[in-house]
Amino acid sequence: MSGCQVTESGLRCVLPFEAEPAEVRLLRRATVAQLARWGVSSAAEEAELLVTELVTNVIRHVGEGAPATLILEWRYERLRVEVHDKSRLLPAPVKARCDEECGRGLQLLAALAADWGTVLTAVGKSVWCEIAAQPAAVCRRAERARGALEWYREGHPAMAAEGRSKSVLLEESAVELIADLLHWTAAQGQDPDDVLDRAQVHYEAEVAAAA
Numbered sequence: 001m002s003g004c005q006v007t008e009s010g011l012r013c014v015l016p017f018e019a020e021p022a023e024v025r026l027l028r029r030a031t032v033a034q035l036a037r038w039g040v041s042s043a044a045e046e047a048e049l050l051v052t053e054l055v056t057n058v059i060r061h062v063g064e065g066a067p068a069t070l071i072l073e074w075r076y077e078r079l080r081v082e083v084h085d086k087s088r089l090l091p092a093p094v095k096a097r098c099d100e101e102c103g104r105g106l107q108l109l110a111a112l113a114a115d116w117g118t119v120l121t122a123v124g125k126s127v128w129c130e131i132a133a134q135p136a137a138v139c140r141r142a143e144r145a146r147g148a149l150e151w152y153r154e155g156h157p158a159m160a161a162e163g164r165s166k167s168v169l170l171e172e173s174a175v176e177l178i179a180d181l182l183h184w185t186a187a188q189g190q191d192p193d194d195v196l197d198r199a200q201v202h203y204e205a206e207v208a209a210a211a
Contacts, residue, residue, distance in 0.1 A: 011038055011142060015070040019058040019085070027051050027070055034072055035079070038142065043079050043133035046112050047072075050129055053108050054083040057127065062087045078114065078130045086124035141206070149173045 013034045017023045028048045035044050051070065058068045062085050071082040109116045109129050116129035153173040182192040 011074040013072040015072070017055070017068055017070060019055070019062060019064055019066040019068055021059065021064075024052055024055050024059075027055055031070075031072060031081075038074050040074060040079060040133045043131055046131050047079060047081060049108065050081050050112060050131070054081065054127055054129075057091070058083060058085050061089070061091075074133075077132065079133050080128060080130045082126050082128040084121065084124065084126045088120055088125055090118045090120070090125060091127060145174075146170065149177065152177050 015027060015030055017027060028051055031047050031051050032041075032044045035041055035047060055068070055070065058066060062068070066085060066087075068083060068085040071080075071084070073080040073082070112131065113129035114132050116127075119126045119128070149170050153169060156173075156176070182195070185192045185195045
């Protein structure tokens with residue numbers, strides 16, 4: 001259901017869904033789990049409320065079963081939550097006259113989010129909001145890794161082939177860098193598989209601690 005990637009500006013997770021009441025709980029859980037992986041669990045409670053409101057808004061105003069997409073993006077110490085759907089009907093401004101449920105939902109967005117808005121897209125619209133969150137050790141590690149991969153890619157010009165996205169290039173750089181490290185490990189007389197196992201254990205322990 002999800003796809004996660006490192007982008008030029010931060011970390012991004014894409015979660016397609018159908019606008020059904022049962023999906024709200026699943027998307028809340030997926031949001032909490034993803035924030036734990038990024039080390040920003042401090043934002044989980046607010047993010048859950050925002051996801052609930054945005055997804056419920058699609059169910060209520062676009063229709064049950066409508067295809068939509070939830071996007072989570074961590075960048076510049078802010079968590080951005082977006083929901084894309086195929087309706088081009090924009091929500092009414094907070095101060096506009098609308099029904100009680102509509103007004104309450106928009107007021108919740110305005111109260112919780114550092115910033116929010118709506119954007120018409122080629123196929124419909126996006127409703128987005130941003131909340132501030134302090135990065136924990138796991139997220140700082142991801143940011144540091146991206147910097148290392150940028151440096152590694154710059155040292156290998158052959159990787160910068162035209163026509164490929166930056167996220168694909170960074171993924172290839174990660175594979176090449178890990179391979180280089182395993183060669184170095186073997187040259188030092190160590191077991192590469194043992195090093196990989198230790199790194200995996202370390203990674204899982206930090207993710208569990210951040211949850």
